[in-house]
Ligand code: ATP
């Protein structure tokens with residue numbers, strides 16, 4: 163459902179992705195780990211064409227993401243992305259934040275969009291906050307609303323970039339629980355995360371990126387038996 167083939171990407175003289183290849187089947191959860199600057203966010207952003215690649219190929223749900231004639235609207239309907247900063251609209255209520263895109267982009271009626279808002283808010287456990295404004299919610303609750311807002315577009319794939327790194331441990335747990343539920347529902351997901359235990363438990367595949375390359379990849383158990391010195395050093399917090 164998501165496939166990267168030999169992807170290269172640089173910013174000026176900084177070669178950030180150095181021939182990344184990855185295949186993510188439908189219903190799988192892939193966790194991307196690695197040091198700061200190893201290219202994790204860039205890889206994720208290239209999948210949603212928030213960055214343009216230099217060479218290689220990326221396919222998502224049948225879209226040739228980096229073809230010149232890519233239909234961005236169609237791509238973004240199929241791919242949801244959630245960042246560390248929640249980016250909710252502060253002047254809109256929780257419900258309005260969620261119904262905005264389904265109405266504007268998908269052309270749903272207000273009533274249809276409201277049904278979806280109710281369903282997705284129930285999913286993230288925040289139905290009682292529908293009429294609240296973002297500033298009236300905790301960071302963890304805002305992040306769950308951001309996830310609900312993405313889900314409301316009914317994407318085929320969800321991308322998460324360190325969605326818990328701004329949160330304290332308890333709020334982190336609430337957000338991870340939502341991601342775990344999505345995994346149980348069979349949602350295809352790619353998560354960049356620093357939560358190693360979570361990655362080991364929830365991910366079907368863990369991808370360790372190093373120097374813009376997929377350095378090591380395998381099932382969650384790989385984190386208990388790293389094969390390369392670089393992954394070993396990363397996991398023990400060294401270097
Ligand atoms: P972190 O764990 O800190 O989030 P990361 O693995 O997500 O790191 P990236 O954000 O992908 O790393 O960045 C990889 C490299 O690309 C870094 O050296 C960064 O400075 C550079 N970079 C990222 N985005 C841009 C940009 N828009 N313009 C120029 N350089 C960029």
Ligand code: MG
Nearest residue numbers: 202203204323
């Ligand atoms: Mg990053």
